[in-house]
Amino acid sequence: MYQLKQIPSETQIKKYLRRILFGKNVFCPNCKSRAIIRYENRYRCRKCRIKFTLISHTWLKGMKLPYQKFWVILWCWTTQIPVKQSVALCNLSEEAVRRWYDLFRSHLPINSEILERIVQLDEAYFKRISLLMGKQQGTRKLAYDIFFKKSVDKTNAVNFLEQYVKPRSKLRTDGSMIYLNIHKWWPVRHQKDIHNKWEFELTSEIEGVFGNLKTFIRRMYHHATPEKYHHATPEKMPEIVREFCFRFSSPEMFGNPLNYLEKSLTLVPFD
Ligand SMILES: [Zn+2]
Incomplete structure (x- = not known):
């Protein structure tokens, strides 16, 4: 089981997200151009001029939590920690925990199995x-x-x-x-x-x-x-x-937060 002590650093989590979403080199989520200017925590596309961050074009956009705290709440959900326990562990309101759990649940990929035999x-x-x-x-x-x-x-x-x-x-x-x-x-x-x-x-x-x-x-x-x-x-x-x-x-999707993110996090079209 994934251990709480092993929370990756902010830098490591950003690396994970970058790899999942962009692969080796960051590209513009709007026009796919690789002509990107990088600032501290933001990027700008030279071609279409939009500004973006690692998560601005995903269902995590607008997230206010530090990445490590996000990782812990996601860990709680993947390992089935009850809502009330997560409230205490993450120091978030019950409403916030429920909202996060809802969000994680709603971004499970589509599953359409045909049963046989x-x-x-x-x-x-x-x-x-x-x-x-x-x-x-x-x-x-x-x-x-x-x-x-x-x-x-x-x-x-x-x-x-x-x-x-x-x-x-x-x-x-x-x-x-x-x-x-x-x-x-x-x-x-x-x-x-x-x-x-x-x-x-x-x-x-x-x-x-x-x-x-x-x-x-x-x-x-x-x-x-x-x-x-x-x-x-x-x-x-x-x-x-x-x-x-x-x-x-x-069950492999829920082994640790990274497995879940690899299956559920994708770039969505700019709006
Ligand atoms: Zn662009």
Whole structure:
């Protein structure tokens, strides 16, 4: 695990950012010219004359924190330090920590997995939210859909298969009616558990994932202020589930702040 004592220096962090964003030589994020004049902490393009900094054309633009403090808050998020603990560690307000966590979460890259071979599919319910999630058996590949309603119906299940499950996969579910004759709607070989007979093996992996998801939500986002959490949940759930799936499927992204930045930080067009 990455250790807090090993926070890189300001200079080292800037070096990391420069390498991630520009490679060997800084270029103009607007016109790509390499005719750059460098000042202390700023750059100017000779060709299109814009001024820029290392982070002015990324989602970190306008950041007021010193790089080392930024690194610590990012470390807290990648290693799943609860919000309240990060507040104490970073000496930031709870609102600020939540804003940073939201920002990090929202810049996870797009993930569009297609599940194949053997797929376990199951539903989970939260307050006013339903979740359909599939796991490719024996792998860390997940796919999911979120619905702002109390239950999932057959149309939702069929849409899920169309989106995320490769034709002719083996589909394993519980005995819910929403999967009845599902193979007539999408070409899968369907096997189902009958839960009231104490058969859980077919969906044990996806049920394990749901257990982890509930722990994750409680640990990361429930801890500080339960009242707030309950209000925030339905709107925040899609993002939180997204974050959870990334942590589950791509644990290497969360090994330390640098891994996350390498995957999520890019130059965006000038506006
Ligand atoms: Zn330029």
